[in-house]
Amino acid sequence: MQTVQAFATIVIALFAVVIASAQWWTNRQRVVMDLFDKRVTAIQNIHKIVAEAHQGGTVSSELIGRYAQAIGRARFLFGKDVNDFLSGYQTTLANHRLAETNFANSKQGDDINWAARRRDTFEAITRFHERFEGVVHDYVAMPMKHPSLPSLCIRRRRG
Numbered sequence: 001m002q003t004v005q006a007f008a009t010i011v012i013a014l015f016a017v018v019i020a021s022a023q024w025w026t027n028r029q030r031v032v033m034d035l036f037d038k039r040v041t042a043i044q045n046i047h048k049i050v051a052e053a054h055q056g057g058t059v060s061s062e063l064i065g066r067y068a069q070a071i072g073r074a075r076f077l078f079g080k081d082v083n084d085f086l087s088g089y090q091t092t093l094a095n096h097r098l099a100e101t102n103f104a105n106s107k108q109g110d111d112i113n114w115a116a117r118r119r120d121t122f123e124a125i126t127r128f129h130e131r132f133e134g135v136v137h138d139y140v141a142m143p144m145k146h147p148s149l150p151s152l153c154i155r156r157r158r159g
Helices: 002-056 061-074 080-105 111-126 128-140
Strands: none
Touching (some): 111 128
């Protein structure tokens, strides 16, 4: 009788470990999905702002401010590589704004330099989307993995 109780206790304990592992896996996946949703939202907001600059061809101070707010909210969602990339584009947007303003207020002869800077910064703005996708890809790629139960040494066989 005691042997049956000991065996039942072990079975129940193992079952509890399986349930706890499954709950851990589910909660981990929920955190991953929440982070994914926040990252996608941040990416969409940044894309919208840059698309405005691209479509209009101009960069306002208000647009630069909205971009700064968007990357400020995104800085905790991504690593240094993405944050550095986004900060670099904030500088590009500011340089484009500066070139636009100085081109409009420049004298004859000086306007060629500002026109060239405006063209160069606008070309960088037009390349934002394709370059940004490559930088954030690893943060939004979601390879699905099967849960492992290391405490039970259960491994999925590959067929």
